[in-house]
Amino acid sequence: MATIGDVARHAGVSRSTVSYAISGKRAISAETRDRIARAIEELDFTPNAGARALKTAQTMVLGLLLQFHADEFAPAMLQYVLPVSEAARDQGYDILMVTDPNGPSAIHRIADSDMVDGIVLLDVTFADPRLAAIEEVRKPASLIGLPRDPVGLDVIDLDFGEAARMLVDHLHERGHREIILISPPHHVVERGGSYVWRFRDGAVERAARYGLQIHPYYGESRQPAITSSVNGVLDAHPQATALIVHNDATVAALPAILRDRDVRVPDDLSVVSLYSRDFGEEFSLPFTAVESAAADLGRRAVEQLVRRITRSPDAGPPVLRFVPPVITDKGSTR
Amino acid sequence: MATIGDVARHAGVSRSTVSYAISGKRAISAETRDRIARAIEELDFTPNAGARALKTAQTMVLGLLLQFHADEFAPAMLQYVLPVSEAARDQGYDILMVTDPNGPSAIHRIADSDMVDGIVLLDVTFADPRLAAIEEVRKPASLIGLPRDPVGLDVIDLDFGEAARMLVDHLHERGHREIILISPPHHVVERGGSYVWRFRDGAVERAARYGLQIHPYYGESRQPAITSSVNGVLDAHPQATALIVHNDATVAALPAILRDRDVRVPDDLSVVSLYSRDFGEEFSLPFTAVESAAADLGRRAVEQLVRRITRSPDAGPPVLRFVPPVITDKGSTR
DNA sequence: CAGCTCTTTCGAACCGGTTCGACGATGAAG
DNA sequence: CTTCATCGTCGAACCGGTTCGAAAGAGCTG
CATH class of the missing domain: 3.40.50.2300 (Response regulator)
Known part of the structure; x- marks a missing residue:
């Protein structure tokens, strides 16, 4: 690899002149600038990142x-x-x-x-x-x-708390009185993923304010546990008319689960969710949701x-x- | 940040001695080595990566x-x-x-x-x-x-060709005579993903050798195109008894599609696939497959x-x- | 005890850039 | 025709490591 010294020699100037020509931090005559540019081109010079970082204390x-x-x-x-x-x-x-x-x-x-x-x-x-x-x-x-x-x-x-409140509002406006919430798996909470309870607390608190019944659960992250857990939850609350899902793995599996139960959305059950936009697109999720980006x-x-x-x-x-x-x-x- | 010079001064030796003590490229007396180690500890010294890279021409x-x-x-x-x-x-x-x-x-x-x-x-x-x-x-x-x-x-x-041959062998051994193959989307071929035709050619060639009928298709990567394309293909070949899927998006969607068609695996249709192990685990795919790692x-x-x-x-x-x-x-x- | 070897350490050069201070040439101002 | 900026360029120092050659001192030999 060519160094700045090679360029300088090739252009017949000093190393500092080359440096200034490149950085533009001092004026260089058009003529020498051209000569240097040509030398850089011919020698295929690229500044060494380590050397530059050493002096400038910036690695980019x-x-x-x-x-x-x-x-x-x-x-x-x-x-x-x-x-x-x-x-x-x-x-x-x-x-x-x-x-x-x-x-x-x-x-x-x-x-x-x-x-x-x-x-x-x-x-x-x-x-x-x-x-x-x-x-x-x-x-x-x-x-x-x-x-x-x-x-x-x-x-x-x-703002996970606000996201939860918006989704509860959305359901409340439509007259739902009993809601199921499926959060991420419990081990995510143990690991300290604050978004789990920020969302959960937001939902529970807002539901309480409206006097809605809400049944919060932690979901699963892998099949077949997902399916059996969702089925269990739905069986436990036959009166619930809406489902809030804050769990990627569960929401991805949900269409198949509901189809198997012959539950139609939204006729038999309303579903809202929180997932990232890309994720929703990839799985073509058909649920009203807060799409995080x-x-x-x-x-x-x-x-x-x-x-x-x-x-x-x-x-x-x-x-x-x-x-x-x-x-x-x-x-x-x- | 402390430099090697700081360490040297603190330990009362020269910079080179510190360097040798660290790299072990020359013998240093146990006593000074200890002194240097202590200085490094106290000053919390870590060598500057840029400077090291500059001299050694290695960035790690x-x-x-x-x-x-x-x-x-x-x-x-x-x-x-x-x-x-x-x-x-x-x-x-x-x-x-x-x-x-x-x-x-x-x-x-x-x-x-x-x-x-x-x-x-x-x-x-x-x-x-x-x-x-x-x-x-x-x-x-x-x-x-x-x-x-x-x-x-x-x-x-x-070895995608070999993978395809193995899967065809697997089906042939079980007496299948008519097979459908779903490859990745066609734009992957256009992009130059050689694994598409390496697999495809392997499958077609091996099927020909056995005199099996094989119907190769390019799949889709997004819903709802996946579902309609798979349905179309299955409808077109009602006599086919086996399906080879070399397409992640399709294989992920397949369980739901087959359930909707009331096609039971393996009773009504045999399915084999090629996907990566992690992928299969994540979606708990129930298909016999070549699992790439x-x-x-x-x-x-x-x-x-x-x-x-x-x-x-x-x-x-x-x-x-x-x-x-x-x-x-x-x-x-x- | 001179001469030699071996061990341990040091000083200086170097890697490839950047940047500061200075210097010669040029042009404008007085 | 000095004097003084301004412009363009250069040389040297520096960033923080590594490494080569050499020097100082200890120990051994004859």
């Missing part, structure tokens, strides 16, 4: 931390990966993706060695051990998911992170941004 | 190139991401994940600037434009997916790549490795 790389949970319905977390990566590229950054199950040590590894300028934390839990590590390494970070204490970091998440969250997280890194004045104080839910009516209620 | 980072196709059933490619990342970590490497739709330019960007030591190319097509770029940048690379001309690179892929492919690709990078003697000449298919009998045939 963002860390993306994700953790996998074996028991999980897979597409969930990966939906953020692509949008985050694309948003980063738009801002001139690359993505160092880390899946190390030991999050805190991974954070130290990539941050202490200055491999990244900032970090995106995916699927942040209520008491996430990674937050302490983020504080220690003193790097800008953006969190997707709500922790108990954001320790002064930027957080973005869907992973792409939107991911992009915003990256943009805010870059503002922090560049100390942009419009970064403002640490933001806790709840994305307002949007309900899409697909006619699965009445 | 692998590039992972993937491209997304909007029309795709999402989980497919992402299944490789986690295994690749974990295998890399096991070998001491991190992953720079690039989703740039312009693959060749992305390759130049990360390779020419020496951000990575090697590159894993995912979902390589028959005439993949990224291969030319890989050749130009002269970096070790591992391909997952079979190109027409591997230009001397290491390739790993499932994305985790296995990803890991092997990384290991071979690292052997290339380190010029390990057991890297050998460029390998074209076809992973032999394994059939898992789930009783969906008779």
